[in-house]
Amino acid sequence: MSELHPLSRRLLDWYARHARSLPWRETRDPYATWVAEIMLQQTRVDTVIPYYHRWMTRFPTLHTLAESSLQDVLACWEGLGYYSRARSMHRAAGLIIRDHGGTFPSDLHTLLSLPGIGSSSAADILSIAFGQDMAALDGNIKRVIARLYDLPDELDTPAFLRRCRSLLDELLPSGRAGDFNQSLMDLGAGICLPGVPLCDTCPLSENCLARERQSQATRPVTRPRAAIPHVQVTAGVLLQSYNHSQQVLIARRPQSGLLGGMWEFPGGKQEAGESLDASLIRELHEELGVSVEVGRKVGVFKHAYTHFRVTLHAYLCHILSGEPSALAADEIRWVTLPDLSGYPMGKLDRMISEALVKLPD
DNA sequence: GAACCGTGGCT
């Protein structure tokens, strides 16, 4: 990391001409850089852009974020996925104010101590917002390095990571780490693509060992994933009349785990040998302590999570006996249909909400 | 080390 490596010079020259124009690149505000970094974890740039604008309008500073309710934060994040990111940011904002005087931390150790910030995001923040000489190692950069040097090690094994870090340290241009990291990310996102890379337009094609050996398609080396299960799930929409309007019951999921802190219509997985009706009756008894009669079907909705696929069957339900209590949820609440839009929900429950609003009496 | 954690786009 002393003199400018020829490969790094090519990269920086290419970046100077071809860098993507992105909203978070118009500032060096550490808070804005942080927001973008977290949103971009496992998430495409095109998906993030509208969320980033909305977030920076709604929570323009660290203080506005810290002073907002978790519900408002989750609502702003709805649809972006991996909701622990939003919960972690809300928590981290409070910690920065409480423990660091409201000044965004600029050292690696402190950044890594904050929830939601790991080595990759920390290196990006330090290099981009603070100009520190720190190499980032994310999915794009791993792929680019694995091809440039035709690494035979399996992705994310200790040997693979060790070689990547060593190579990046040799390449890292002093004083230009932010541009260097982002140039590798842009190269990975636009040219050194996972499937078929666009080697004809790559500024590093002459330096690329995988291209020379025609091994691009098998770099980096990855292991096949296990097949994901497909489960049948039921959800119940409990109804009650309140004044002259109808209310439905929603429940807030525990803060940890899948869709933590998000609201949902209670229900659960169908067990082997169980009918959908029986499954729903059982689930609502377990989660709310009520006996119900299953009414008309609201709809069937399909959705794919990372580790399983769901077909969800939603029904209107009527309470036969018992008063609902939050046995499995953090909180339950009766709300009118127009109010549903204000409660943060995952994709499936939002689909149920939308179907309810359109449902004829 | 491996499982878990969302969603949308593309093949």
Add this chain to the structure above:
DNA sequence: TAGCCAAGGTT
């Protein structure tokens, strides 16, 4: 359709 993947982090 089902699989793959995307600026990862936590447990």
